[in-house]
Amino acid sequence: MTRAEQKERTRRAIINAAFEQLSADKSFASLSLREVAREAGIAPTSFYRHFADMDELGLTLVDEGGLMLRQLMRQARQRLINNTSVIRTSVETFMEFIIRHSNVFRLLLRERSGTSAAFRSAVAREIQHFCAELADYLRKENKCPPELALIQAEAMVILVFHAGADALDASDEVRQKITVKTILQLRWLAAGSQHASI
Structure with missing residues (x-):
């Protein structure tokens, strides 16, 4: 797998992790970067290689x-x-x-x-x-x-x-x-x- 493919796979994992955590009781505003990173299986610092912040x-x-x-x-x-x-x-x-x-x-x-x-x-x-x-x-x-x-x-x-x-x-x-x-x-x-x- 190329570096670009790995980067896209991780980015997709972050997006999917955020969607998975949303529910009737949990809005996007109440999600934390740490929670999303854990669900995606990455370190919180790795998040910033793909998104500037939670708003992005x-x-x-x-x-x-x-x-x-x-x-x-x-x-x-x-x-x-x-x-x-x-x-x-x-x-x-x-x-x-x-x-x-x-x-x-x-x-x-x-x-x-x-x-x-x-x-x-x-x-x-x-x-x-x-x-x-x-x-x-x-x-x-x-x-x-x-x-x-x-x-x-x-x-x-x-x-x-x-x-x-x-x-x-x-x-x-x-x-x-x-x-x-x-x-x-x-x-x-x-x-x-x-x-x-x-």
């Missing part, structure tokens, strides 16, 4: 979380087949993400309205990327103007993130009800957008 690590986690979610949703849209509902597939994929990567989604939710301006800005940027990709998809699929596609995409993303927050610590039964309700809300929103104009 936190911003990296936000970027990674947003990228993971966007890639997953992109894959969901690509695997659609004839007569499959894009809304149903997208919402179900999103809910699967919340179950499998609850720590990642929890980080995005918390830092979206957290005390750090840098973190809030990073989450806002990830959500903007998410909206832009969805708007591009809606523009191509529905042949609607870019402005309307972006407005619809932003409304859909806000709705889905809100549903995700409600579903995060819910039982399977409650999460299923939230999923069904969200699909209906998005369908109504999509139907209304057909008659909207600027």
Whole structure:
């Protein structure tokens, strides 16, 4: 293994260790560098070879979380087949993400309205990327103007993130009800957008 590969592996171990330690009871702000280093299997001083400080690590986690979610949703849209509902597939994929990567989604939710301006800005940027990709998809699929596609995409993303927050610590039964309700809300929103104009 080359030195660069080893460095990247250690960096990845630090990122994974930080994500692993996040939970319903533990936010990123309460993580210590020492805890993350121990979980990653490195000395605390080695941390600084990869990140300037915990804030830089936190911003990296936000970027990674947003990228993971966007890639997953992109894959969901690509695997659609004839007569499959894009809304149903997208919402179900999103809910699967919340179950499998609850720590990642929890980080995005918390830092979206957290005390750090840098973190809030990073989450806002990830959500903007998410909206832009969805708007591009809606523009191509529905042949609607870019402005309307972006407005619809932003409304859909806000709705889905809100549903995700409600579903995060819910039982399977409650999460299923939230999923069904969200699909209906998005369908109504999509139907209304057909008659909207600027």
